[in-house]
Amino acid sequence: QVQLQESGPGLVKPSETLSLTCTVSGGSVSSSNYYWNWVRQPPGKGLEWIGYIYYTGSTNYKPSLKSRVTISVDTSKNQFSLKLSSVTAADTAVYYCARVDVSSGYFGAFDIWGQGTMVTVSS
Amino acid sequence: QSVLTQPPSASGTPGQRVTISCSGSSSNIESNTVNWYQQFPGTAPNLLINSNNQRPSGVPDRFSGSKSGSSASLAISGLQSEDEADYYCASWDDSLDGVVFGGGTKLTVL
Numbered sequence: 001q002v003q004l005q006e007s008g009p010g011l012v013k014p015s016e017t018l019s020l021t022c023t024v025s026g027g028s029v030s031s032s033n034y035y036w037n038w039v040r041q042p043p044g045k046g047l048e049w050i051g052y053i054y055y056t057g058s059t060n061y062k063p064s065l066k067s068r069v070t071i072s073v074d075t076s077k078n079q080f081s082l083k084l085s086s087v088t089a090a091d092t093a094v095y096y097c098a099r100v101d102v103s104s105g106y107f108g109a110f111d112i113w114g115q116g117t118m119v120t121v122s123s
Numbered sequence: 124q125s126v127l128t129q130p131p132s133a134s135g136t137p138g139q140r141v142t143i144s145c146s147g148s149s150s151n152i153e154s155n156t157v158n159w160y161q162q163f164p165g166t167a168p169n170l171l172i173n174s175n176n177q178r179p180s181g182v183p184d185r186f187s188g189s190k191s192g193s194s195a196s197l198a199i200s201g202l203q204s205e206d207e208a209d210y211y212c213a214s215w216d217d218s219l220d221g222v223v224f225g226g227g228t229k230l231t232v233l
Contacts, residue, residue, distance in 0.1 A: 037222075046125060047160075047168065047211055049222035062221050096167055107215045107222070109158035109173035116167050 002027035004097045004114035012091075012121050018084040022097030022114055029078050030055045033103040036080045037110065038071060040093040048093075052100065053080055087121045094118050126151065127212055129225035136233045140200040143228045145212030147193045151223055155215040157195040159188055162209045162227075171210070172197060199230075207232045 008020035022036070029036055038050040051061035053071040061069045070083040084091060095117055098110040128146040135141040145157065157175050160168035170179050172188035175195065185206075187198045195214075199206055212225040 046227040047213070047224045049213075049224065051221075060221065063219060106156070108156075109170050110160070110168070110213075111170050111173070111179065113167040113169070 002099065002112050004099065004112055006095060006097050006114045006117040008117060008119070010118055010120060012087055012119060013123050014088055014121055015086055018082070018087050018091060018095075018119055018121070020082045020095055020097075020117065020119070021079050022081070024078045024080075024099075027099075028075075029073055029080055030075045033101060035100040035102050035107070036071075036073065037098045037100055038082045039096045039098055039110065039113075040091075041096070041116075042090075042093040050082065050084075050095075089121050092119065092121045125226040126216060126219070126223035127214065127225035129210075129212060129228045131226065132229050132231065134231040134233055135199075135202045137202055137204060139202045140198060141202055141230065142199075143197045143210050143212075143230070145195045145197070145225050147195070147214060147223075149193060150218040151193075151214040151216040152190065152195055153193040154217060157188065157190050157212055157214050159186075159197045160211045160213065162211065168211060202232055204232045206230060 003025045005023045012018045035052040037052040053059045053073050068085045073080040097114040099112040101108040159172040161171045162168040175190040176188040185201050189196050210228045216223045
């Protein structure tokens with residue numbers, strides 16, 4: 001059974017870079033059937049898609065975050081990562097990694113989610 | 124302001140049927156599939172309905188999804204207390220070239 005687990009600092013200072021890693025177990029980030037995503041949820045608010053990466057390294061980011069976001073993949077460690085630069089308090093949120101099945105030829109649903117990790121931006 | 128529009132709240136009594144709407148546009152719901160997620164407080168969202176009306180394994184058949192034009196709906200029949208949760212719709216948006224979510228609907232079982 002595929003599982004995702006986020007890891008990284010829970011506290012980041014304003015203007016610094018938020019860095020998180022998602023470790024995939026029971027499956028492979030090198031599979032051609034999936035896109036690997038980051039989604040976040042500010043406290044008390046809704047879900048926001050950040051972006052995804054394919055095992056080839058191809059990425060797609062939410063336009064409003066594109067200038068600050070980098071998602072990378074490490075197939076040797078079966079992990080993918082998120083970097084969000086120049087953070088502000090508005091970036092405080094629970095960050096989830098999630099898998100999307102693309103084997104049908106279109107962007108499917110987020111079928112597997114990590115448990116989420118809370119990141120607070122504060123000095 | 125979310126791209127997909129959901130009512131912020133919905134409610135029903137045990138045994139009732141409730142529906143949650145999700146309104147979009149030609150660039151998202153009308154031209155792409157809709158997925159629904161259920162989220163309990165303090166936990167990650169869970170896929171409830173994919174591809175407009177498909178239930179993943181393990182999801183009770185009390186949950187059903189439909190789509191018409193640029194709108195979609197989630198229906199829950201035989202409402203149970205354990206259905207009390209937040210529900211989100213989501214779809215790909217061709218104009219934004221990304222995933223868009225609804226703002227979420229908090230379902231209360233009275």
